[in-house]
Each structure stands twice: as structure tokens, then as C-alpha cells.
Amino acid sequence: MNEQHLSRFRGWLRWESWMPGWVWGVLALGAAASGLALARLPLLWAGIGLLVAILLIATLIDPLVGLGVVLVLGPTKPLTDYFVPELPLDLGQIALIVTLGAWFLHAA
DSSP states (O other), rough: HHHHHHHHHHHHHOOTTTSOOOHHHHHHHHHHHHHHHHHHOHHHHHHHHHHHHHHHHHHHHHHHHHHHHHHHHHHHHHHHHHOOOOOOSOOHHHHHHHHHHHHHHHHO
């Protein structure tokens, strides 16, 4: 890389140019809360939480990822009814609501 490309890259990395200061504060609090939760939770729940967070962020970036998650989680209603009968919605419906919300945010 020559010096011109490096200076452009350094300019892109400067936080003043692309993100306000309060966003950095929110991201820092979220990172601290996530780290604390990952340190305190059992490994299985921490892994599930990370997977859900990754799928949620991927759905916000591209709603078709959420549609794939809906298609995978859609047939799990009998399992949800057996293991968590007090849950009013099954996992497929929850994933569909999140995907539709991401789709509307993406379209706006």
C-alpha cells in the first residue's frame, strides 16, 4: 500500500468522521454487558446468546438471513409447546416478527 491509501484508511478509521460520540458510549456499554454476561453464564447459554446476537445482526444487515432462520425454526412448534408451554409464541413466530421488523427498517 502506498501512503495515499494509508492516509485514506486512517481517515476512515477516525471515529469523528463517521460515528457520534454517544454511539461509542452505547457500544462500550453493550460490549461491557455482553462480556459480563458471557463471563457469568454457562458455556451453552453463552454460545446460544452469541448465536442469537450474530443472527440478529445478520438479519438487520440482510433480512433474507432472517427469512432462512424463520424457515428453519418454523417447524419447531411441537418442541416449543412441549418444553416451554407457557411461551405464547413459538420460535418461528418470534423469528418472523424480528425478520419483518428488520425488513421494514431496511425498507425505510
